[in-house]
Amino acid sequence: MPIRITMPQLSPTMETGTLARWMVREGDGVSSGDILAEIETDKATMEVESVDEGRVGRLLVAEGTENVPVNQTIALLLEEGEDEGALDAVAQGEGSEPPGTADPAPARPRAEPPSRRAASPLARSMARQAGLSLEDIAGSGPGGRIIRRDIEAALERAPAPPVSGAAFEEVRITGMRRVIAERLQEAKRTIPHFYLSLDCEIDRLLDARRDLNNGGHRISVNDFVIRALALALRDVPDANAKWAGDVIHRYASVDLAVAVAVDGGLVTPVIRDAASRGLAAVSLEMRDLAERARQGRLAPEEYRGGSFSLSNLGMYGIREFDAVINPPQAGILAVGAGYPRPVARDGALAVATLMSCTLSADHRVIDGAVGAKLLGAFRTYIESPLSLLI
Amino acid sequence: MSLSRHDLVVLGGGPGGYVAAIRAAQLGMSVALVEREHLGGICLNWGCIPTKALLRTAEVMRLARHAGDFGLEVAAVGVNAAAVVGRSRAAAERLSGGIRHLLSKNRVTVVESEGRLDGPGRVRAGDATLEAAHIILATGARARELPGVVADGTDVWSYREAMVPDAVPRSVIVIGSGAIGVEFASFYRDMGAEVTVIEVAERILPAEDEEISAMAHRSFERQGMTLCPGTRVTRIEAAGSATGVTVGDGPVLSADRVILAVGVVGNTENLGLDGTGVAVADGHVEVNRWLETGEAGISAIGDLAGPPCLAHKASHEGIVAVERIAGLDHVEPLDRNSIAACTYCHPQIASIGHSEAAARDAGHEVRVGRFPFLGNGKAIAMGDDQGMVKTVFDAGTGELLGAHMIGAEVTELIHGFAVARALETTEAELMQTVFPHPTLSEMMGESVLAAYGRAIHV
Numbered sequence: 001m002p003i004r005i006t007m008p009q010l011s012p013t014m015e016t017g018t019l020a021r022w023m024v025r026e027g028d029g030v031s032s033g034d035i036l037a038e039i040e041t042d043k044a045t046m047e048v049e050s051v052d053e054g055r056v057g058r059l060l061v062a063e064g065t066e067n068v069p070v071n072q073t074i075a076l077l078l079e080e081g082e083d084e085g086a087l088d089a090v091a092q093g094e095g096s097e098p099p100g101t102a103d104p105a106p107a108r109p110r111a112e113p114p115s116r117r118a119a120s121p122l123a124r125s126m127a128r129q130a131g132l133s134l135e136d137i138a139g140s141g142p143g144g145r146i147i148r149r150d151i152e153a154a155l156e157r158a159p160a161p162p163v164s165g166a167a168f169e170e171v172r173i174t175g176m177r178r179v180i181a182e183r184l185q186e187a188k189r190t191i192p193h194f195y196l197s198l199d200c201e202i203d204r205l206l207d208a209r210r211d212l213n214n215g216g217h218r219i220s221v222n223d224f225v226i227r228a229l230a231l232a233l234r235d236v237p238d239a240n241a242k243w244a245g246d247v248i249h250r251y252a253s254v255d256l257a258v259a260v261a262v263d264g265g266l267v268t269p270v271i272r273d274a275a276s277r278g279l280a281a282v283s284l285e286m287r288d289l290a291e292r293a294r295q296g297r298l299a300p301e302e303y304r305g306g307s308f309s310l311s312n313l314g315m316y317g318i319r320e321f322d323a324v325i326n327p328p329q330a331g332i333l334a335v336g337a338g339y340p341r342p343v344a345r346d347g348a349l350a351v352a353t354l355m356s357c358t359l360s361a362d363h364r365v366i367d368g369a370v371g372a373k374l375l376g377a378f379r380t381y382i383e384s385p386l387s388l389l390i
Numbered sequence: 391m392s393l394s395r396h397d398l399v400v401l402g403g404g405p406g407g408y409v410a411a412i413r414a415a416q417l418g419m420s421v422a423l424v425e426r427e428h429l430g431g432i433c434l435n436w437g438c439i440p441t442k443a444l445l446r447t448a449e450v451m452r453l454a455r456h457a458g459d460f461g462l463e464v465a466a467v468g469v470n471a472a473a474v475v476g477r478s479r480a481a482a483e484r485l486s487g488g489i490r491h492l493l494s495k496n497r498v499t500v501v502e503s504e505g506r507l508d509g510p511g512r513v514r515a516g517d518a519t520l521e522a523a524h525i526i527l528a529t530g531a532r533a534r535e536l537p538g539v540v541a542d543g544t545d546v547w548s549y550r551e552a553m554v555p556d557a558v559p560r561s562v563i564v565i566g567s568g569a570i571g572v573e574f575a576s577f578y579r580d581m582g583a584e585v586t587v588i589e590v591a592e593r594i595l596p597a598e599d600e601e602i603s604a605m606a607h608r609s610f611e612r613q614g615m616t617l618c619p620g621t622r623v624t625r626i627e628a629a630g631s632a633t634g635v636t637v638g639d640g641p642v643l644s645a646d647r648v649i650l651a652v653g654v655v656g657n658t659e660n661l662g663l664d665g666t667g668v669a670v671a672d673g674h675v676e677v678n679r680w681l682e683t684g685e686a687g688i689s690a691i692g693d694l695a696g697p698p699c700l701a702h703k704a705s706h707e708g709i710v711a712v713e714r715i716a717g718l719d720h721v722e723p724l725d726r727n728s729i730a731a732c733t734y735c736h737p738q739i740a741s742i743g744h745s746e747a748a749a750r751d752a753g754h755e756v757r758v759g760r761f762p763f764l765g766n767g768k769a770i771a772m773g774d775d776q777g778m779v780k781t782v783f784d785a786g787t788g789e790l791l792g793a794h795m796i797g798a799e800v801t802e803l804i805h806g807f808a809v810a811r812a813l814e815t816t817e818a819e820l821m822q823t824v825f826p827h828p829t830l831s832e833m834m835g836e837s838v839l840a841a842y843g844r845a846i847h848v
Contacts, residue, residue: 121813122814129786
């Protein structure tokens with residue numbers, strides 16, 4: 001009876017795999033440990049080795065075949081003395097269904113079998129006591145063996161034992177992700193947030209932008225928003241401040257931190273003294289900062305120490321949202337996309353392009369009235385775009 | 391004046407230095423080794439090996455003296471001191487020659503001269519100047535001296551004179567009861583000398599588990615030694631034909647010879663460390679866990695890099711330092727708590743990891759197992775039924791925190807627990823391990839069982 005080689009399950013969540021490459025051909029002799037094929041999953045490429053000896057009788061799945069279900073027979077091995085006639089009977093029985101009969105010989109994945117992770121007895125003992133699954137732990141010992149320090153590291157990362165059952169993939173935390181997590185957790189825990197929203201009509205702003213860009217500029221809506229927010233903060237200096245324990249620090253200049261999405265997180269490059277910069281200068285600098293932020297080439301002083309933040313998700317079509325304050329600042333303006341919406345004008349319905357803006361403010365520093373004043377000033381600038389050109 | 395360039399220069403040819411040199415050569419580096427005296431260092435020439443040869447003589451002597459216990463009739467046993475020392479020296483010389491061969495086989499350039507740093511990446515050794523991107527300092531340690539006491543080599547000995555006696559002195563005072571002190575005490579006692587051991591700490595063998603110390607104390611006393619723990623030596627001076635040792639304000643003890651064994655201090659002088667970033671504290675060079683000093687390109691290993699001052703620790707550090715320099719994957723720093731210590735006095739002592747007290751101090755809730763030699767068939771058959779195997783486990787995880795043994799051949803048993811610790815075994819695997827019968831090793835398994843109330847033979 002030929003031996004069935006089946007698609008191995010390389011991870012607990014794997015349901016199908018791609019047969020990337022055969023490493024043997026029909027007729028080749030194989031012995032235990034020989035590499036038979038390379039299997040790709042969405043996570044990794046792994047080699048599968050034979051656990052049996054014999055001769056490759058038939059390859060049932062062509063190279064490059066995707067979505068081969070786990071346990072489907074992919075090849076047949078002839079044992080010593082068997083002839084090829086034995087193959088047909090078995091091969092005919094092979095549909096796309098996993099074989100239910102005989103004793104299939106699952107090919108053994110070469111790296112890290114999911115069912116049994118190499119781990120020291122002490123590591124197993126510690127994991128058992130802590131309710132940790134070894135599946136979730138990366139080993140740092142010889143050959144990837146899980147040893148005591150890996151359990152200790154895992155316990156530090158996750159003090160609460162995970163609920164068993166739910167399958168997940170462990171994603172390593174980058175330094176940026178850690179900073180984001182720490183800062184924003186601190187913000188939500190220590191800063192009494194409150195939120196104010198209003199809509200700005202931006203039709204005139206869009207006209208002004210079109211005219212400017214027809215004249216050869218490349219000004220974005222966000223550049224107008226930066227400029228307007230900077231001027232509003234200059235006009236309402238009470239909002240351009242931070243809570244410093246027993247005093248409030250009111251900043252001398254408006255240093256606007258602008259959130260830029262980058263691979264794996266976000267950074268907030270700062271436009272220094274934004275209130276004294278013209279629209280064209282703001283636009284050029286913002287483009288440069290955003291470009292270099294995406295390339296990961298910002299110097300630390302370029303993203304540290306802003307006095308107020310701006311987060312604009314308009315380019316993603318978000319209508320409105322609340323942002324989390326970036327400590328130690330006292331406020332952040334969340335700007336949505338401009339959408340044509342019905343408005344009442346002189347008692348009649350009209351259509352205007354509205355941009356919803358939400359201020360998140362630290363109530364220790366900014367009271368409702370001050371926040372409202374800031375938002376009002378901002379809207380005035382946005383709705384009279386020529387004032388932004390001065 | 392010659393100038394040569396290498397990938398690595400090792401200063402010192404002891405068990406740290408020569409092993410580092412060979413490992414580096416295996417990894418394809420061009421290596422020069424600078425040694426001022428003997429390849430193999432103190433360990434091989436004036437330490438571990440020649441003293442083991444002497445202690446073997448002492449063991450044969452002891453057995454001969456107790457031949458009647460074994461049903462043998464042996465006439466009076468005499469000592470030919472020159473032949474005893476000759477055998478010991480021959481063992482050392484044979485091994486030193488072996489090191490020379492190993493270095494040559496691995497194409498390590500050996501420079502026999504005193505070496506010192508001579509600017510960044512440069513070593514001066516006699517007429518030769520050696521340049522290398524990496525330098526490993528492995529110059530070892532020497533006997534520590536007592537303030538105001540000079541080991542003159544005739545009446546007051548250091549280890550060096552103590553291992554080449556012209557004759558066995560009638561009486562010996564050993565100052566210091568660490569491994570070196572008790573080994574000499576044991577040797578001279580077995581050879582027939584009156585032996586007194588003075589120790590400043592409250593117990594002899596102060597680095598060992600307290601129970602082991604106490605058992606050694608009782609055993610040494612039964613053998614006729616005089617032990618003075620908690621005693622400080624204030625003066626040593628000639629007292630007629632003998633040497634007088636004043637302890638505290640009080641009595642003067644006297645003996646034919648005094649052996650100083652009060653620890654070692656690193657050979658940090660004359661290395662050219664001034665003006666480099668290499669820091670020296672408490673008599674040793676400060677290193678990080680990769681054995682790197684404060685000066686880029688310079689590592690330090692072995693006794694020079696601090697305690698425990700053990701040859702096997704030095705050798706392993708040599709390998710770690712070299713593999714780190716070579717940038718190999720998976721290099722592991724040495725866990726200094728997993729280094730076994732062996733003392734070849736009679737009875738032998740061997741230990742690894744935390745003592746029971748240290749384990750408790752470290753916050754562990756412990757389970758302790760003890761198994762006596764009295765319960766072991768092989769020990770009884772050997773006529774050596776005094777001793778104990780003690781194991782200390784973390785009560786929660788089953789981690790083997792430490793093992794402490796005293797008795798016949800325990801220095802040959804401790805590696806079993808060293809492997810157990812390196813593999814992070816718990817009591818469960820040790821209980822599943824089948825120890826062969828009849829061997830002394832059965833006591834290791836029984837001690838583990840005893841920690842969990844399951845010992846069979848006690």
